[in-house]
Amino acid sequence: MHPYLVSLAGGLLIGLSAALLLILNGRIAGISGIVGRLVSPQPGLALNIAFVAGLVIGPLGYLAIFGGWPEVRLENPLPMLLVAGLLVGFGTRMGSGCTSGHGVVGLARLSRRSIAAVATFMTTAVLTVLFLRLGGLL
């Protein structure tokens, strides 16, 4: 199967996950929000722990079925990766969401905040990669 179609299939499953969480539990499948509520614990802690546990288990299921981990190429030097992690953690909490909460669910809800958030982080991400390329850092 063409790699793009495999990606599409993966996306459909991610969407199904978000739809199920919304219909069953009435909650948004936003990873930064769910993980953030583990950092600053709030009511519903067990639900957030269960979702994150599933998120770790899912790829192990992929490993069991396909006999290998999906391709992961880690090319960043560690200091860059640490800076990236800090910015991702801080930014997603300040912006109330990431690619899942604003992207997968927020866009589906036609939330104006999410549309603005996705447009903003896509733009700064593209510009960042462009600058890193021009600077010879990638």
Place this chain on the structure above:
Amino acid sequence: MMNIYRILAALGAGTLFGFGLALSGMMDPVRVRGFLDISGDWDPSLAFVLGGAVSVSALGVLLSRWLPEPLLDDSYHLPGRGRVDRRLLLGSAIFGIGWGIGGLCPGPAIANLGAGYTDILFFVVAMLLGMFVHDRFFQPRQARAPGGRAGAR
């Protein structure tokens, strides 16, 4: 009281999400960056992932509007339809810079934990630290009250 079915639903949804991420190819930072990189060979994979995900998610949203309450809970826990404000835009801009540098957003980073990559572990620790620093020192005062925005549709 916490309903065991709710916890199983969260576990199941998380597992499906993680499996979908593994299948989608988005656990590979190089492929994610291939989408963000307009200077070289552009890789549209992420658009397929997001397009597929938003489509099915939208069906869920439509269905949820038919259901007065979720099947396993008493009410919806959704963010209100607030204004686009400075914090949303600044936070999203900062997230995008980090995403561009590392090619990792929170979902794929957590999903990769099972493989035991040290680099990913460091990324996740840094991400949690960034979240902690925000919540501890940069949270606006009124949002700190528990359950402040829950329940709104």
